[in-house]
Amino acid sequence: MNRFAELLDRLAYEPGRNNKLRLLQGYFREVGDPDRGYALAALTGALSFKHAKPVLIRDLIASRTDEVLFGLSYDYVGDLSETVALMWPKAVLPAHNNPPPPTLTEVVTTLRTLGKTELPKQLERWLDELDETGRWALLKLVTGAMRIGISARLAKTAAAALGDKDPHEVELLWPGLSPPYLDLFAWLEGRAEKPVNRDPAPFRPVMLAHAIEDSDFASLDPADYIAEWKWDGIRVQAVAGRDEHGQITARLYSRTGEDITGSFPDLVPSLRLPGAIDGELLILREGRVQSFNVLQQRLNRKIVSPKLIKDFPIHLRAYDLLGDDENDLRELPFAERRERLETFIGKLDDPRLDLSPTIPFASWDALTAARADPASAGAGEDADAVEGVMLKRRDAPYLPGRPKGQWWKWKRDPHIIDAVLMYAQRGHGKRSSYYSDYTFGVWTETDNGEELVPVGKAYFGFTDEELLQIDRFVRRNTTEKFGPVRHVVHEGDKGLVLEVAFEGLQRSPRHKSGVAMRFPRISRLRWDKPPREADRLETLEKMLKADESLPTIKVAASADGH
């Protein structure tokens, strides 16, 4: 347990992805079975036991320490598990009688079978046996609040690296595996055959698209591509397969492989043919696709009530077929998969599923026109739910990840304004010595005359070279410092103008300006422009009105399926 705690501790502080991988790999290499398997399970969220409630932890510490001292300590540290881990008093035991600290395996297997009434005593014993970091990790584990900035994907990638395997291979096997993953590690270390995935409806790692740039078109031939609408819903994979008894099992996965079937029970009966569909989850009312805002109201609900199902009828718009019955289609060119998909959807003949139509086009100009006016280019009444077009190479196999030059997404033009840099804050990790988080504002008339009002914050979009330039500017033009925040000069003739691109606008009473941007990023530095010529709040208000009359502007957030 202490070694696992050490790993968690180190991971919690390490900002870099590659460095996190190194730490994880080091752990998997160094630690034997079954501990490392349970660690992998803990990091991928695959452990299941009843979590301890905070009140139980509070009771434990109250029985061991002075109430006032605990209060002062908790107040200072701010985190219950950490406070308890740090101040837990050493048990007075004769030295030769000290039991060794529990292993992770012991903790996990015990927690699985432990009755509720036995938990406090058991926790107390473990807290006595572990050191500070061990106690912290234990409490995080039992309360189910790990939060150390590790994705399940990263943990699997680190495990895969143990055997020089592609993480996708592990991903493919994953649904059929269970902790402590002895068969997985045996295969990764070359001691056994690859485990067989017996899951009848496994997830397949998804293929992603690159954002296309104007300059890309020159080298692309329209004849090589099939175009589709880019829908503003959620990318999902709907998989159905037969188990050993011949029964159909159907599952819905998010693009990251999370099983979200439970949230959409109304779609399951429609997935009655064995196969794996790649598509967009949408809400359809009277045959019309609803905006993402509507879909959002159905997401992340703990309870899926009959009313929710009725008011937000779910729909799957299919654009690719990865598996047809027993056959893996992923090696086939997209054009062939598309034909198979059309047949498959036809055979299924279900109102909850339909085909995402292709957009006929002969030239890039024609596609540009279609993208500008989806309604008259085939999207019809659903045009409002189109957030751009997708371009897919006819001969592209289905490749996991984001392979170059196969799939392109071509979104609608983002909004752009010129704003003035007002405040800057240091970044994190590699950027911790740079001022890389920028708050920018636009002009407005107030009682005090012309003033800049903050309208957003951006921390990407610029090149490394531009980062250096802005950083230098910030350091040389700081007017005040507040902790990590620097006030940067922003007057009519002194300051830096940033061209900010963003996806959309929303009214926001939380912001002084009354508007909030979606996905703002720095698109250009306007050293040439004096701050007084930057945009005004009225410009944003006009954009906002335009957005509101046109409910299609995207919430790209979780919606950006491609």
Next chain:
Amino acid sequence: MTIMRPQDILLPTADGLCCKPGGFHIDPIRPVERALITHGHSDHARAGHGAVLATQETLDMMRLRYGENFAGSTQVISYGEELRLGDVKVKFRPAGHVLGSAQIAVTAKDTCIVASGDYKDAPDPTCAPFELVPCDVFITEATFGLPVFRHGDAALEVKKLLASVALFPERAHLVGAYSLGKAQRVIALLRKAGYDAPIYLHGAMEKITAYYQSRGIDLGELRPAMGMKKAALAGTITLAPPSATSDIWARRFPDPVTAFASGWMRVRARARQGGVELPLVISDHADWDGLTATIAATGAGEIWVTHGQEDALVHWCKTQGLRARPLDLVGYGDEEESEPQPRSEAEA
């Protein structure tokens, strides 16, 4: 005959702890006629006093920092030596905090008060170990006066640093440490752990580190980080003032791992606030167990608690049947480990 109360001997004033019958202040924060200085950290040892009494090392450190004329006159006192000043007797005893650090025992008639300055009861290869001084009133610091602060074995923290250096041989390790005391202790601990490669130093700590070496403390081969090629710093360890590790200065290092050696690193939120990736819990102050054990061992019936988390320690003393009160002295804890420092941007 009047009975002498402790506060007749030592009294907290705006200038610092004042001994009227002895005619001196201890670690005054403003210039006074006669000052007794516990140790060389800038919040305790300030320039501009008329006369200064301190250990040789403390006086040398003040000279290094403030120049030859930092005080009207100076007088050296050794550990254990007794001096009469006015109506009181004073004695300096090792505090185990940094090189030359002392507790000051002030005795008037039958009452002995020990002003311990900053102290720690943990082993430190770079200074004389803390000596317990039985007394009637013990004045203790409370920098880490909460039971969450338990510092553990510094050698294990250094092992953690070395494990990280082994895991990331292509990265530089940048260890933030206070220039006076902590930096030299970390270096000495690294040497003790068998690390014998050259250790690099930020310019701001070269002078004070050279002084430690001149006092016979073996720190192995040290090199200035200045002027090194970026690639040549891969796999190395560099000590720097905490403020420098997130400064422009840090850009000369290849993908640096930012470490910070401090008792504050025990608390995650504090470590994260400072952008620290490798917190090393190494403190030159007593931790909670150290504070409470020391207070009990002095046999003092009255405890005065100063700079830090006074509330918790005062509360603890009371639960032990000891009279205790916070001293409310201001101006301490500015250099050492009190708060993450304001970041200086100076290229050094």
